[in-house]
Amino acid sequence: MLKNFIKTAFRSLLKNKGFTTINILGLALGLATCLLIVFYVVDELSYDRFNSKANRIYRVNMDLKYGGNVASFAITPPPLAATLAGNFPEVEKCTRLIHDQGIRVKKGNEFIQEEKVVYAEPDLFNVFTLPLVAGDAKTALTAPNTAVITESTAKRYFNSTDAVGKTLTLSNNTNYKITGVMRDIPNQSHFKFDFFLSIAGRADATSNDWNNFSYTTYILFKPGADPKKLEAKLPALMKKQLGANYQQLEKSGGYFKLNIMPLTDIHLKSNRQYELGANSSITYVYIFSAIALFVLLIACINFMNMSTARSANRAREVGVRKVLGSSRAYLIAQFLSESLLVTIGAAIIAVLAAWALLPLFNQVAGKQLMITGQTFAWLLPSLLAIVVVVGVLAGSYPAFYLSAFQPISVLKGKVSSGFKGGMFRNILVVFQFAISIFLIIGTLVIYNQLTYIQHKDLGFDRTQVLVVKNVDVLQSAQIFKQEVAQIPGVKSASLSGFLPTGVARQPDAVFRNKIADPKNALFTEVWPIDEDYLTTMGMGMSKGRGFSRQFATDSAAIVINETAARMLGYGNNALDKKLYRPSGMPNQPLKEFHVIGVVKDFNFSSLRDNITPVVMLLSEDKGALSIKTNNKNMTAFVAQVQSKWNTISPNQHFEYSFMDQDFNATYRTEQRTGALFLSFTTLAVIIACLGLFSLAAYAAEQRNKEIGIRKVLGASASAIVTMLSKDFIKLVLISFAIAAPLAWLGMRQWLQGFAYRQNIQWWVIVLSGLGAIVIAFVTISAQSFKAAMSNPVDSLKDE
Template sequence: MLKNFIKIAFKGLLKNKAFTIINILGLAIGLATCLLIMFYVIDELSYDRFNTKADRIYRVNMDLKYGGNVSSFAITPPPLAATLKSSFPEVERSARLIHDAGVRIKKGDEFIQEEKVVYADSELFGVFTLPLLDGDAKTALTAPMTAVITESTAKRYFKDNHAVGRTLTLSNNTTYKITGVIKDIPSQSHFNFDFFLSIAGRPDASSTDWNNFSYTTYILFKPGTNLQQFQNKLAGLMKTQLGENFARLEKSGGYFHLNMTALTDIHLKSNRQYELGTNSDSSYVYIFGAIALFVLLIACINFMNMSTARSANRAREVGVRKVLGSSRGYLIAQFLSESILLTIGAAVIAVLAAWALLPLFNQVAGKHLSITIQTLTWLLPALVIIVLVVGVLAGSYPAFYLSAFQPINVLKGKIASGFKGGKLRNFLVIFQFAISIFLIIGTIVVYNQLNYIQHKDLGFNRNQVLVVKNVDVLPNTKLFKQQVKQLAGVKSASLSGFLPTGVVRQPDAVFRNRTPDPKNALYTEIWPVDDDYLPTMGMGLAKGRNFSGALASDSLGVVINETAARMLGILNDPLDKKVYRPSAQPNQPLKEFHVIGVVKDFNFSSLRANITPVVMMLTDDKGALSIKMNAQNPAAFIAQVEHMWTNLAPNQHFEYSFMDQDFDAAYRTEQRTGTLFLTFTTLAVIIACLGLFSLAAYAAEQRNKEIGIRKVLGASVSAIVSMLSKDFIKLVIISFVIAAPLACLAMYKWLQGFAYRQSIQWWVIVAAGIGAVAIAFITISAQSFKAAMSNPVDSLKNE
């Protein structure tokens, strides 16, 4: 029986080659798109799940309201981890990480800047699953000046791969003994470091200062822990440890809260300050999951539409079979067999296409996806389920619809044919084009927002700014700056690692008077800069003046941004107003500073966030040298700067970037999302158009005689094209009316995630509607024009 079903199905599909090709192509594109998105979504959802105890690992966070500012941090005080383990019976283990700036490590004759460096507790391996290939996990990081490195790092620094027992030399001449080599950390981890240095060697490792926030703290709970009860205990812990400071903070209207984030939620649900890596957003997973479902639905709808549209062509076949004794159940099984067989063909093509496109998809999405044995363990069962569900879903309506024909009506020619006869088919066309229009509007909005980000006036000029990194390793940074300033094409140069596109920040408090009370505080960022900083960055002054190296008094002056002036209540008359900071010496009165200028607000973090206060001070900082240049040949200019660097520090690696590239990197996730959105929307529209093209062909075929009669009676080609197209265009217009408000609502909510955003402009909606109608008309008119140009004799000769 099954063999007979398959044999008949093959004959039926080969008999209608055009129908088969279009259907398989549409389903294959839909399934391939769905597979690629599934790879993406599963990868996003799998972060940190390689840890065998992932369900019991949590990170402790800190929420702080101080001086009018609300901040969310992924860091906590140094003594928290030990206190939680010793005082809370629910905690099985705790571990700390602290990630400062990168370090320079000697490799051969030069020092290489390594950014993937973190200081870690010896408890790290008891909390996380980081298998050691060499060394003892229990003792690897217990001693000071010891280090554990990854397998690939060991190969990079030691060609014979025998790293344990050897040493790493840092640029400050300190050495670390390698006590362990771990497997490379999977890419699906919220942190990914190559070097784990022992925290025991840090002077702040044993600090008991609960007002110092610098360590990332993880805890491993014992099985069966009541998390809500533990969370309630955290509030009491900080109140006890901070004492009077906590009381003063609450009295001033502020707060200090500790809370937890599950390890498996960090990547998608946490975007706090001082994260150990760049996290994603769960909304993108939902969006792409919905797109995958929509694309698959459109492909299924195409199959249903085309199968029911050609019902007239198979009506006599059904009638004859019923007369010869075929039961309805037999016919349903036959049509479902055809549907499933076609779906299997599409699935095979889809898998091959997804496999071939995976490298390109990885490049666009910034992923490292691959099809492995582990992938096949879920992919093959998923494909079987998809084939059965899609095959049955796509073929169910045609099967039941065609098998219900009464043979007497069929053989008398009383079965209604043509486009107007299918109400369900019309509904499905509306549904699939509503999805397509929804995606078109969404894509335009995303593109406009990303374009707005790229070209928004940020309050500084990031173009033509070369950033030379880690200049603190030079023996004389000021000499290097002066030499660079003498090069042709250099407008100015500034020594400071605190850049508008950077992530290194120094949050602190300034006070409105000499009383260090939270009521008088402004929690702000403190940026050490030199007198060339503002002109190099192209920042404008709203009031006052810039720093002057010739004025010794400017060492006690500050330049603040407009937001800081507004929150201090001095925006209208800021000059010579006083602000106060804690002295570097303990138990000393607050130090007085006077405001000499107000810089216009500039964006220095994500455009998702509002501008926060900044206080600039004339203080040495050797993190980077920013060079404002006007070089006609950037490559030659960089070579000149590198030559100067090599003369001053021949063994130090020269590293640079351009500020506009650093800015773009901050929005790489959004850019990749926009590209993927555009790609998948294009595929969805193509699949919808394939279905519409096939429907138009069958509609024209079923009205073949009507077209012939109209031509004989003098109808023009344009009139016939209009007649055949108007029914489809009406459906597309209805789709637009349904989809436009839904798309506007969804994209409005997406844009709310940006503090600085474009509104959804009216022309976006109009353009999407016109575009959808134009695409549909072009798709339909190709078949309509062909039908209108046909010879009426061919369609009427059998009459």
């Protein structure tokens, strides 16, 4: 019987090639889109799960309210790890990482800047699953000046993974002995380092300073231990360790809280300062999962609509089968067989399409997804389940609808067929286009916000600013700056690694008087800059002046931003006020500074966040040289700067970027989300239009004789087109009325994640509605015009 079902279904599908082709293409597009999104979601949810003890590993976080500022950090005090491991029975092991700056490693005759560098403890390998291919994990990082590197790094520097015992020479003439080579860290890790240097030997490694926050601390809990019980003990621990400082903080209305986060939550649920890598957001996982489901539903709706619209064509078939003795169950099985055959064909095409599109998808999404044997282990069962569910879901309504026809009514031609009378089908069309309109509005809002970000006045000018990195390796950074300043087209140049593009941060406290009391404090960014910084960055002054070589007293001067002036309570009277900050020496009184200027607020971090206080000091920092130029030929200009660099230090690697590119990189996640949204929206609209095209074709076919009579009686082509189109346009208008408010609410919620955002413009909603109507009209117009221009004799000659 099964063989007969398949044979009959196959013949029926071949008999209606156009219907079958459109159905298979629609489902294939929906399934391929769904598969790509599933790959993305599975990849996002798999972060850090390669660790065999992942369910027992937690990171300790810190929340701080100090001096009026609230901040959340992924770092903790240095002694925390040892204290937890030694005093809490729930803890099996603790390990620390500290990522403070990159290193320059000698390769041949030049030094290469390496940023993927972290200092680690030997217990790293007992907590995380980071297998070594060479060396002993138990002793690899126990001695000072030892290092473990990844396989790819070993090949880059030594052309082989046989690197244990060899030496890495840094630019400061420090040698690190390689004691281990580890496998490359999987892409699905919240940290991705190439160099793991031994913490042993660092001055702060044995520090007992609980007021210093610099280390990332991880806890491996014992099997069966309750992490929440340990978390409940952390406030008492901090109160004990900080003593009088903790009491002062509480009295001032501040707090210092530690909390723990599961390792597997970090990538999608953590966006703190001093993360070890760029994390994503669980929100995007939810959004794309919903899109996958909706696109698949649109494809299923197409199948259901087209099958029921063809009911007139198959009504007599059903009637004859019933007269000949076929049961309703048999007919249902027959129609479901056809549905499953279509779904299987679509699934095969979808897998091939997803495989072919994966490189392009990786490029857009910024992923490195691959279809491997492990992928097939979950993909094949999942795909089989999807085929069955989609096949039954898409074919169930047509099967039950068609099999319910009564033979007498069918054979007398009394069955209501076609587009008219299909209330449930109309509801499905409305649902289909409501989803499409929702996605169109969402796409426009995302691109509108990205455009707003890219063109917003940030309080500084990032155009045509060349940033030369790691200038500190030069013997004389000042000479390099002077040489660069002489290049034609250079307007100004500034030495400082503290740039308003998310590079280098130095949070610290300043005080209103000489007493280091939290009540008098402001927790702020402290940036060392030179006299040319404000000019190079194009920053404007609200009050006073910037630093100048003409004033020797500027060494004890500071410039603050408007937010700092407001939070300090100075208002418009900040000039000549005194501020105090630690001198950097233990047991020394606070150092006094006087305010000489208030710089206009500028966005130095993501536009998701409000502007926070900034205090600028006149101090040497060689992290980078920023060069403002009006040179039109940037390629030639970069070559000139590199020539100056090579003259001063020929063996040092020259590395640069442009400030506007660095700024745009901050919003790479949103840019990728926008591109993916656009791609999936386009596919959803195409799938919806395939269904609408077929419905329009069948509606025109079923009203063929009516059209012929109307034409004979004098109806114009435009009147015929209007008659055939208005029913569909009504459904699109209803879809718009449903989707518009839902999209407005949803995208308004998404925009709440930005401190600086553009409100949803009315024209975005209107344009989306008009776009949907135009798309729908264009889709059905081909069939409508074809029917309107046909010869009425052809449709009436059989009467």
